[in-house]
Amino acid sequence: MIPQHKDLAAGRWQTLSFVEQMANIGSEVERAINWKNRQNPDYSRKAYDRALELIDLTLDSIRVFPRLKEIARMRELLVDYFSGTNQYQSTDRLWRNYFSPFTFAARRNC
16 A cells, blocks of 8 residues: 555654644544544545554554554454444544544644
């Protein structure tokens, strides 16, 4: 897969704090949800793919096991929500509630 975030994939992602990384992932998830609700599956899928790319970059940069476990689990649930059968019964609201504290904290620290 060709990276959509070329500068981040080239190493800049590791310079961001964990909170900033999660806020960026949340932005892409929010875009995917918004496009899904606007009945535009193509744009939703593109945002979802970008979110997965950022999650994978985060997984590659994490060295603390509990955090690694949480992000891997979050990725699994996100894939189930957008591409699977939603067996975990995730909702748009759940994802917004999960990522909004990271967005708030990242903005506060700027």
